[in-house]
Amino acid sequence: MQNNVLTSRMAEKMIDLNDLRIFAYVASLYSFSSAADALQIHKSSVSRSIARLEAMLETPLLQRTTRKVLLTQRGIDMKERCVELLSRVNETIGYVDGAQRRASASRSQIRAQAAQHGRRGAEVAARA
16 A cells, blocks of 8 residues: 555655745745845855755756846746645644643643542542
8 A cells, every 4th residue: 555645756855844945935035145044044055955946846946146036937836835835834833732732731730630639639640
């Protein structure tokens, strides 16, 4: 049975989410320097990430001039999907973090209630 999450072909072209995030900043700000400043990383790191992404996709995403950065048609398409994808990733992380916090708060509440009920309560709290 084939794993739908990760096929061997997909594994060969694994995209680094950081490269996508950096691309989204460059594509939105139209500048390597502005993206580097916003992300608080070196401009060379931005350049390497974009080069890695373009090499992996085997297509240029940006058209560079000495003064500005323009998106190619594939870059425009990638930006739309990239922003959507990163939004979903952040949403998912927020959901998982919120669930973890709710579960932790619930366990704390159970322990506090158990402490009020003496020894039997302590046994209940130990199982929570």
